[in-house]
Amino acid sequence: xxxxxxxxxxxxxxxxxxxxxxxxxxxxxxxxxxxxxxxxxxxxxxxxxxxxxxxxxxxxxxxxxxxxxxxxxxxxxxxxxxxxxxxxxxxxxxxxxxxxxxxxxxxxxxxxxxxxxxxxxxxxxxxxxxxxxxxxxxxxxxxxxxxxxxxxxxxxxxxxxxxxxxxxxxxxxxxxxxxxxxxxxxxxxxxxxxxxxxxxxxxxxxxxxxxxxxxxxxxxxxxxxxxxxxxxxxxx
Amino acid sequence: xxxxxxxxxxxxxxxxxxxxxxxxxxxxxxxxxxxxxxxxxxxxxxxxxxxxxxxxxxxxxxxxxxxxxxxxxxxxxxxxxxxxxxxxxxxxxxxxxxxxxxxxxxxxxxxxxxxxxxxxxxxxxxxxxxxxxxxxxxxxxxxxxxxxxxxxxxxxxxxxxxxxxxxxxxxxxxxxxxxxxxxxxxxxxxxxxxxxxxxxxxxxxxxxxxxxxxxxxxxxxxxxxxxxxxxxxxxxxxxxxxxxxxxxxxxxxxxxxxxxxxxxxxxxxxxxxxxxxxxxxxxxxxxxxxxxxxxxxxxxxxxxxxxxxxxxxxxxxxxxxxxxxxxxxxxxxxxxxxxxxxxxxxxxxxxxxxx
Numbered sequence: 391x392x393x394x395x396x397x398x399x400x401x402x403x404x405x406x407x408x409x410x411x412x413x414x415x416x417x418x419x420x421x422x423x424x425x426x427x428x429x430x431x432x433x434x435x436x437x438x439x440x441x442x443x444x445x446x447x448x449x450x451x452x453x454x455x456x457x458x459x460x461x462x463x464x465x466x467x468x469x470x471x472x473x474x475x476x477x478x479x480x481x482x483x484x485x486x487x488x489x490x491x492x493x494x495x496x497x498x499x500x501x502x503x504x505x506x507x508x509x510x511x512x513x514x515x516x517x518x519x520x521x522x523x524x525x526x527x528x529x530x531x532x533x534x535x536x537x538x539x540x541x542x543x544x545x546x547x548x549x550x551x552x553x554x555x556x557x558x559x560x561x562x563x564x565x566x567x568x569x570x571x572x573x574x575x576x577x578x579x580x581x582x583x584x585x586x587x588x589x590x591x592x593x594x595x596x597x598x599x600x601x602x603x604x605x606x607x608x609x610x611x612x613x614x615x616x617x618x619x620x621x622x623x624x625x626x
Numbered sequence: 627x628x629x630x631x632x633x634x635x636x637x638x639x640x641x642x643x644x645x646x647x648x649x650x651x652x653x654x655x656x657x658x659x660x661x662x663x664x665x666x667x668x669x670x671x672x673x674x675x676x677x678x679x680x681x682x683x684x685x686x687x688x689x690x691x692x693x694x695x696x697x698x699x700x701x702x703x704x705x706x707x708x709x710x711x712x713x714x715x716x717x718x719x720x721x722x723x724x725x726x727x728x729x730x731x732x733x734x735x736x737x738x739x740x741x742x743x744x745x746x747x748x749x750x751x752x753x754x755x756x757x758x759x760x761x762x763x764x765x766x767x768x769x770x771x772x773x774x775x776x777x778x779x780x781x782x783x784x785x786x787x788x789x790x791x792x793x794x795x796x797x798x799x800x801x802x803x804x805x806x807x808x809x810x811x812x813x814x815x816x817x818x819x820x821x822x823x824x825x826x827x828x829x830x831x832x833x834x835x836x837x838x839x840x841x842x843x844x845x846x847x848x849x850x851x852x853x854x855x856x857x858x859x860x861x862x863x864x865x866x867x868x869x870x871x872x873x874x875x876x877x878x879x880x881x882x883x884x885x886x887x888x889x890x891x892x893x894x895x896x897x898x899x900x901x902x903x904x905x906x907x908x909x910x911x912x913x914x915x916x917x918x919x920x921x922x923x924x925x926x927x928x929x930x931x932x933x934x935x936x937x938x939x940x941x942x943x944x945x946x947x948x949x950x951x952x953x954x955x956x957x958x959x960x961x962x963x964x965x966x967x968x969x970x971x972x973x974x975x976x977x978x979x980x981x
Contacts, residue, residue, distance in 0.1 A: 425645055426645045426646055426647060427647070428647035428648060428649065428650050429650065430646065430647075431646065431649060432646065433646075476649065476650060477650055477653060482786060482819065483786075484786055484817065484818035484819055485818055486817055486818045487788045488785070488786030488787050488788060488817045488818055488819060489786055489788070489789070490784065490785070490786035490819060493653075547654075548676075548758075548759075548783070548784060548839070549758055551653035551654055551655075551727070551732050552654075552655060552732055552734050553758075554675035554676045554780075554839045554840075555656070555675065555839070555840060556784055556839050556840060556841075556842055556843055557840055557841055557843065557844060558843060558844070559843075559844040560844075561822070561823065561843065562822055562823075564822075
């Protein structure tokens, strides 16, 4: 039997079926504005926080090359950053009815670490036995949120640019409770098979919904979850 | 493959770096400094940034001849009239300076106010309200409407209290001994924001002097700048007050300390020099020459008259350059954030008599 005949025979023997995979990896990325506002003057440091991603994916392989998948993942999306800002407008409202509005110039350190239950869904394209590509979207529900940090070595102007200047040596902020409980976005990536069942996997997850609600004014620009998951998949 | 992905990630991050935009043009329009030779002044110049005023305490000679201030403004901003122009004072014309920010968008007008203390007697009849933060402050009944009293209210405004005069610990009350109004101080609990920096209580305060917000958050005791220029020798400090301590005395951490009753404090301090004392040294400075203190800060349900003499603690002459501060607080330990929430001190018809 020639090679061609063998392949042809396999093609004929293809049956639509389900595939099960365990996904494990880490998220690298940021809760970031898309295009920096001019009030951000300098990024002094960036680091990914410990952001594991663990989940399960079910694929319905409809034909040899195409399938659809649905997964469920526990996703930590974290990062830390140190930056310098100028005339950064902020409005802080508190539960006791208080409100502070002002423009801050100085140093900022922010740590964001939000944990989601994510349901990714994709169209899956498998052109050959090595590569597997997917493109789709995700919905995610927040189950734990952290968004806090410090502002230091600067000043804030009460109310806006013409308000009185108040020196800030160091002050903390915590917007954790303001993070939205639902995120939705697009995602896509590629997996490269390196063993019988194991593949290396990279997947970009791009949030389309600002992580803070519209009436939140602690930052005067929207932040989106943009994270790359790097990891392995294990086909059960 | 991993290298490729790391490469993609770096590109993503690099893009973000590359996206740092051109710096915004300076939107600020402050008068940063206003200098007049010290020989023309009876106290240091104070730039009231909250209300955009330059407060001058001038010698009579300087008032008559005018002065030539040297002024600096925010970087790139434009000042009219310019620094170095002479400034003349008359009762008719108000001197103003207009600062336009480098961005051209913002303008701030500063009014030059020659502080006129006149009679050292106060009934706290005329009150104004800060336009933005809505706290009240008393002004003098003289034709200049001088503002010589200040309080912790502007600092408390920074800690995010609701914009309502009754949320601030110093305010006007109709519970007056004489006239329509008196000054009421009520110790209140901290705000959600102030508790983040460990401040669980704000005592009500009223003092002769100015509030400098610059250091209000990290050195709050330096924000309260005590004293106004004084000529001669004071004899007695008198007036009417009532005081009701709050129920539960708490320490700085907010823990209730049983068995301790809150008390108020009220004192007048005469000191040498033209630079104000502040919360860190008003009781300890070696510039202090005479003190008059209300001896009993305990409960007083109805208006009670107080009349205490100035006790000389260091020798001084009536011709010395002197400043006088009066400091009142609804919680005696309020400067270290201790006291009882609800403690209420009301003051009316105060005066300082001269020898």
